Amino acid sequence: xxxxxxxxxxxxxxxxxxxxxxxxxxxxxxxxxxxxxxxxxxxxxxxxxxxxxxxxxxxxxxxxxxxxxxxxxxxxxxxxxxxxxxxxxxxxxxxxxxxxxxxxxxxxxxxxxxxxxxxxxxxxxxxxxxxxxxxxxxxxxxxxxxxxxxxxxxxxxxxxxxxxxxxxxxxxxxxxxxxxxxxxxxxxxxxxxxxxxxxxxxxxxxxxxxxxxxxxxxxxxxxxxxxxxxxxxxxxxxxxxxxxxxxxxxxxxxxxxxxxxxxxxxxxxxxxxxxxxxxxxxxxxxxxxxxxxxxxxxxxxxxxxxxxxxxxxxxxxxxxxxxxxxxxxxxxxxxxxxxxxxxxxxxxxxxxxxxxxxx
Amino acid sequence: xxxxxxxxxxxxxxxxxxxxxxxxxxxxxxxxxxxxxxxxxxxxxxxxxxxxxxxxxxxxxxxxxxxxxxxxxxxxxxxxxxxxxxxxxxxxxxxxxxxxxxxxxxxxxxxxxxxxxxxxxxxxxxxxxxxxxxxxxxxxxxxxxxxxxxxxxxxxxxxxxxxxxxxxxxxxxxxxxxxxxxxxxxxxxxxxxxxxxxxxxxxxxxxxxxxxxxxxxxxxxxxxxxxxxxxx
Numbered sequence: 001x002x003x004x005x006x007x008x009x010x011x012x013x014x015x016x017x018x019x020x021x022x023x024x025x026x027x028x029x030x031x032x033x034x035x036x037x038x039x040x041x042x043x044x045x046x047x048x049x050x051x052x053x054x055x056x057x058x059x060x061x062x063x064x065x066x067x068x069x070x071x072x073x074x075x076x077x078x079x080x081x082x083x084x085x086x087x088x089x090x091x092x093x094x095x096x097x098x099x100x101x102x103x104x105x106x107x108x109x110x111x112x113x114x115x116x117x118x119x120x121x122x123x124x125x126x127x128x129x130x131x132x133x134x135x136x137x138x139x140x141x142x143x144x145x146x147x148x149x150x151x152x153x154x155x156x157x158x159x160x161x162x163x164x165x166x167x168x169x170x171x172x173x174x175x176x177x178x179x180x181x182x183x184x185x186x187x188x189x190x191x192x193x194x195x196x197x198x199x200x201x202x203x204x205x206x207x208x209x210x211x212x213x214x215x216x217x218x219x220x221x222x223x224x225x226x227x228x229x230x231x232x233x234x235x236x237x238x239x240x241x242x243x244x245x246x247x248x249x250x251x252x253x254x255x256x257x258x259x260x261x262x263x264x265x266x267x268x269x270x271x272x273x274x275x276x277x278x279x280x281x282x283x284x285x286x287x288x289x290x291x292x293x294x295x296x297x298x299x300x301x302x303x304x305x306x307x308x309x310x311x312x313x314x315x316x317x318x319x320x321x322x323x324x325x326x327x328x329x330x331x332x333x334x335x336x337x338x339x340x341x342x343x344x345x346x347x348x349x350x351x352x353x354x355x356x357x358x359x
Numbered sequence: 360x361x362x363x364x365x366x367x368x369x370x371x372x373x374x375x376x377x378x379x380x381x382x383x384x385x386x387x388x389x390x391x392x393x394x395x396x397x398x399x400x401x402x403x404x405x406x407x408x409x410x411x412x413x414x415x416x417x418x419x420x421x422x423x424x425x426x427x428x429x430x431x432x433x434x435x436x437x438x439x440x441x442x443x444x445x446x447x448x449x450x451x452x453x454x455x456x457x458x459x460x461x462x463x464x465x466x467x468x469x470x471x472x473x474x475x476x477x478x479x480x481x482x483x484x485x486x487x488x489x490x491x492x493x494x495x496x497x498x499x500x501x502x503x504x505x506x507x508x509x510x511x512x513x514x515x516x517x518x519x520x521x522x523x524x525x526x527x528x529x530x531x532x533x534x535x536x537x538x539x540x541x542x543x544x545x546x547x548x549x550x551x552x553x554x555x556x557x558x559x560x561x562x563x564x565x566x567x568x569x570x571x572x573x574x575x576x577x578x579x580x581x582x583x584x585x586x587x588x589x590x591x
Contacts, residue, residue, distance in 0.1 A: 058493055091499040098497070105494035108589045109512050118508060119498035150588040166498065176497075 005174060005206050006032040006055055010077075011064035013050050013230075024050040025061070026230035032223075034173075037200050037207040039217030039238070041253055042227035048210045051227070052176050055208065056097040057090060068093065069173065091122075098167030098205075102179035104159040106151040112162050113138065113147035119169035137165040141195065157188030164195060168203070175199065176208045181216055193219050214253050218242065222318055226250045239317050243285035244349045256283065260353045263310050263326040267355070272328055276355075279330040281310075282340075285349035286323045295346055296327075303339040305331030326353070369557035379551060385567065387461050387542040391533040392571075395468035396526060402473040403525070406432055407480025408506060418492060418505060428477075436474035440532050443467050444539050464533070464541035472529045479521035483514045516587035523579025527572050534568065544568050 013025035025047045032038045040048045053059035054066055057073055060082075066074040073093060076082035085093065106115050116134035125133065138144050141161035143154075151159050160180060167175055177196060181189040197220040199205050209221055217224050217238065225235035226249060234241060234250050245251045252258075263281060272279050286292055296307045312325035329336055343350045364371050375382045406428055411417055413425035438446060444467045448458045451466040487510055495509045511518065534545020544564045552561030 053493075056497055058496055091501065094497055095499040099494070101490055101494060103488070103490055105488065105490035107491060107495075107509065107513055109515060109586070118495070118500075118504075121504065121508075122499060122501070150591075152589055152591050163494070166494075169498065 003034045004031045005034045005069055006030070006208070007065070007067040008051070008054060009065040009067070011051065011054055011066070012062040013047070013054065013059060014062040023230045025054070028064075028227075028230070028232055030225060030232065030235075032174075032206060032208060034206055035200070035204060036223055037197070037209060037221045039209045039211065039221035039224040040227055041211055041214060041217055041224060042249075043212055046227040047230040048227050049178050052178060052208055052210050055174070055176060056094045056099065057084070058099075060084070068097065095119075095122075095170035096172045096174065098164075098170070098172040098175040100160065100163045100167050100175070100177050100180045102182050104151070104156070104163045104183075106159055106162055106166070108151050111148050111150055112143065112154070115151070115162055116166050116169055119166045123170065133169070134165075137168055138162075140168070140199075141165045155188070156184050157191060160184065160188070160192050161195065164192070164199070168199065168205075172205070174206045174208065176210070178210045179212070180209075182211065182213065189213075189216065190219070196220060212253075214255065218315065218317060226253065237318075239287060239320055239322060242315075242317055243287060243322055259283075259324070259326065263353065264355065266310050267328070272330065274330050277333065279328050280336065281353040281355050282327050282329055283349075283351045283353050284323075284325040284327060284343065286325075286347070287320050292323060292325060292348070295343065295348065299329075299339045299342065303331065303335045303342065305329050305335050305339045367559040367563060369551070369555070369560050370563045373547070373551060373560065379547070381547070381563075381567075384542060384544050384547040384564070387546075388530070388533055388544045388568075388571065390461055391464055391468055391536060391541060391543055392526065392530055395465050395472060395533075396529055398465065399469035399472035399529070400476060400522070400525075402469060403476025404480055406473065406477035407484060408510070410477065410481045411484040411510070416489070418502075432474040432477045434474075435470055436478070440467070440471045441535055441538060443471050444536070448539075459540040461536075461541045461543070464536035464539055467539075468529065468532055468536060471532050472525060475528060476521070476525045479525055480518065483517035483521050484510050486517055487513045516583045516589070519579055519583040519586055523575060523583070526575050526579070530568060530571055530575070544571075 008028060008030045011025050011028045012023070015022045015024055028051055040051065042048050050059055054061050055068065057066065061074065063076050063078055065072065071093070073090065074082065074084050107118060110118065113134050116137055117130055120130045120133060123130065135144065135147065138147055141164055143158060143161055146154065146158065151162065154162065175196070181192050184192060193216055196207055196209070200207050209217060211217060221238050223236065224238050224241050225232045226247065227233070228249050233247050234245065241250065242254055245254055245256060260283065267281065284292070299305050299307050307327050307329050310326040310328065312323060314321050314323045316322070329339065340350050374380045377383065409428045410425065412419040413421045413428060447467045447470060451463050452458050454466055455463045457463050491509055491513060492505060495505055500509070533543050537543060537546025537549055544567050548561045548564035551557060552564060
């Protein structure tokens with residue numbers, strides 16, 4: 001991979017706790033390319049935060065290989081001794097990997113501008129240049145006039161902006177966001193996400209976005225990996241994963257599970273007037289604008305099946321409109337089969353939804 | 360001043376200067392408090408910082424060193440001060456050249472206060488959120504940055520608070536140092552007041568100690584408040 005900036009290979013992070021081995025991260029391999037906004041989603045305890053801390057070695061893995069920008073920072077398999085860059089090099093390398101946190105983690109006994117200057121303490125710039133650079137970063141995050149304030153005087157959203165400015169201080173190529181929006185209200189969440197997107201576009205920064213909120217990933221990421229119990233269970237481009245999720249957990253995170261439930265509820269109050277084996281409940285996903293309308297009509301004409309829409313919505317992923325429809329398809333079983341095949345051929349994702357909720 | 364001489368005759372008799380004068384006693388208390396606060400303070404800081412660094416999850420996690428620091432602190436804390444004065448005498452002899460007097464008292468005073476201070480510092484530093492350490496590490500902070508710019512700076516108002524408490528208890532210890540001929544206000548209260556049934560001397564000596572404590576408390580509270588920016 002020529003332009004890959006983060007390569008984590010076969011990473012294990014095990015903790016010994018009361019005689020038990022806890023596999024926080026279990027044989028995870030992940031490659032992040034330059035310019036990606038790579039979302040890592042999963043519930044808390046899935047190992048996301050532990051995994052990303054391996055990138056800048058805040059967490060040393062039990063085994064595996066960590067390569068950042070082609071430079072091997074850590075390498076160890078089960079037999080060999082760990083090879084790890086020396087402390088000084090690691091510090092220099094860490095400055096190339098910015099990181100922001102759920103609780104901002106600003107130094108509270110320093111002013112906002114001093115917080116940013118702290119990150120520049122070991123740069124070769126002169127005092128004056130450091131001050132100017134810190135001010136420039138504050139301007140970038142829209143807090144140019146709050147330099148003398150203490151973090152406690154700022155709102156959560158503003159504090160996170162300062163944290164972003166601090167993380168960007170040393171011109172990093174990578175920015176790791178560890179649940180950075182989880183403690184923020186929806187408005188601030190959107191602002192912070194948009195700021196991350198902006199630095200990704202304007203500064204060419206590669207962003208690794210850890211979150212349990214699918215909406216955050218949906219808004220800015222181009223790739224996503226779903227983590228559960230220390231393993232990555234599903235990964236791919238954001239459009240693929242969203243339109244065609246494979247695992248129940250992914251569906252749950254994306255909200256398909258919840259939407260299926262909603263569809264069933266609507267059906268319960270407005271039952272289908274056909275024999276049970278004459279119809280099925282389908283979840284259709286499609287990308288691109290309004291391809292679905294003619295298809296629905298075509299299905300009726302070509303295969304003699306009746307499609308009625310229960311509900312649907314259109315999201316935008318990566319600038320691509322992605323539509324979701326829950327429909328009932330009524331008709332002879334053979335015809336339905338053909339119709340579904342036809343939908344597949346039209347690049348429309350089809351999955352059958354249970355008519356009754358699983359008990 | 361006539362009424363003072365009437366009600367506090369023995370206080371006046373002691374006079375300002377001389378071996379048993381008030382200024383001498385005040386000076387000895389200040390001397391003992393200052394130097395043992397300095398030596399014991401440095402020792403306590405080192406041990407307090409060590410306990411946090413070597414502790415589980417600390418940035419230099421090390422069970423052996425943690426246990427050594429922990430046991431040393433616990434050991435010295437367990438010895439009642441009045442016994443420590445006697446117990447440590449041979450060591451004092453080695454360091455100061457004598458076992459009695461104000462300077463000799465600095466050794467047991469420093470050793471008596473440092474474990475208390477170390478525990479207080481430990482608690483103060485543990486109040487620093489580990490996230491701040493991580494954030495500092497993520498921008499490439501060095502070990503000394505973490506100690507001075509993160510731990511000590513972020514905990515500074517807590518440190519001011521615990522230092523106040525420690526200084527006040529140290530003044531309590533200096534009062535006992537009279538037992539090894541160190542002088543000070545505590546000694547005046549006991550030797551010239553209590554033992555001679557001169558209650559006016561005890562009263563004034565106590566009053567002066569209270570002023571010491573009050574001043575330290577006020578300065579400490581002021582610092583703790585003004586060094587704290589964690590809440591608006």
